[in-house]
Amino acid sequence: MNVKTPPHPGSKKDVSRQGGCFHKYLFSKILRQTLSLVPSPSYPMPSVTVENYLKQIYLLQQGGELAPMGGLAVAVGVTPGTATSMVKTLADANLADYAPRAGVRLTEAGTRLALQVLRRHRLIELFLVQTLGLDWSEVHDEAEELEHAISDKVLEKIDALLGHPDTDPHGDPIPPSTGKPRQQKLTPLTECTPDMAGEVARVTDQAAEFLQFVDRQGLTPGAQFTVESQSPTADAITVRPHNREPVTLGTAAAMKIMVKVEE
Amino acid sequence: MNVKTPPHPGSKKDVSRQGGCFHKYLFSKILRQTLSLVPSPSYPMPSVTVENYLKQIYLLQQGGELAPMGGLAVAVGVTPGTATSMVKTLADANLADYAPRAGVRLTEAGTRLALQVLRRHRLIELFLVQTLGLDWSEVHDEAEELEHAISDKVLEKIDALLGHPDTDPHGDPIPPSTGKPRQQKLTPLTECTPDMAGEVARVTDQAAEFLQFVDRQGLTPGAQFTVESQSPTADAITVRPHNREPVTLGTAAAMKIMVKVEE
DNA sequence: CACTAGACTTTGATTGGTCAAAGTTGTTAT
């Protein structure tokens, strides 16, 4: 089954056009089918662009908040005007609720699609590390493309091959194919105090350089450590991974490392 | 490195436009860099569309012939007008030579790109069969998408994992990463005569139904067989795969099966 | 040699996605 580009119906001059920069009416119509109450027989696949916006909105709205338009524009790499225009389209398609000058939030249908993209992204990342032996610092960019190209069939084969994992190489949870994603309760390393022991659970920065640094210092997810010292005034925290040299991190860096604290 | 959409320079009214439907002048300019004599530092990636056209032209022009525009339009799934327009763009970009009303042929640069796409396609097909366990009848469509999403790095990992194979699941040769593709000298099954023995080498039809049939009858690449009878008049040939029931094929079907004849 | 049918090209329009630049607003700080 190929990606079916929506047919080109309304040829010649066509119907109502309100003023300004108003395109996309057909697109909206098609997406609207996606969430029709009757389970539609053939889903029209959302475009790569739509998938990217949905995923970024999902990631920005963590915790019921509205995702800010500015942040969204930066996240998808477009100008603010482009983001506004696209978000309106998503709202027309009932994939998002848009509050002008306040922000955007996904609807139920939008969330469902976003989670599918996220699942693909994270399973692919793990696959690239586990099966093909890429470094965890390179897989994010690869997955950014592949997440739009892989079919459900291939995805489920990968999932099975990996043994139905539930976290990706960075410790991010892999959403299940249906249902709500698990919610881990993790602590940022910044909130740890001296003598606390814990385990690195998640690294929330995909920048290759940072990931390589974290790996070199032995702080990849799963690594056990003890906090040696911590000082908000010095803006730094020193931790000692088991059987490793101690590492001192500034607050900005430590905030990107989420840990599971021993109780 | 993300797919860099070419920047949007010449804003506002801009330079020369000859009459008619003349877009794509910028696009051409960018692609032209690809084959500049100076090795350009950052290749602008050809779009998915360009990759698909190049691949299909390559496959249609087998043997120095000009690929016919009509066949190309069918192959890429667009109307003839669209194919004409795109081929002109490719010619502007020096990826193809276009002879109006005669056909199109790839240039050196176009051939290089086409072979890269074909290499990705076929390695991916084999990977999907070998590593993920998909059926050989489903991998073509999957690869049609993935061939545009996979980086050189991932491709070389796959190549290594598969042991640098030289044919895909259908027996099609996998072009090497540099240099000319191997040329097999194969015989269509239609040209075999009774009592000849041989080995299936290649099945040149990607239709799932045909591939499933071939598999059921035991005529997948590598299968040894003997010709039982052949009659151009009856338009049919009967072959017996080793340790299998004999199969009778019409000429149209037998032509799609290429074999290596025992000398 | 003139005709014609099919293959191809041209023309004009559409859509999704984008940007630059100008216009609008809501929120802070005086």
Next chain:
DNA sequence: ATAACAACTTTGACCAATCAAAGTCTAGTG
């Protein structure tokens, strides 16, 4: 309250890719 500013939206344009329909060639056929 008001001014300033950053964040956001609007406007008008562009480009790649496409189609439908109308126009043009060309290779036969008679």
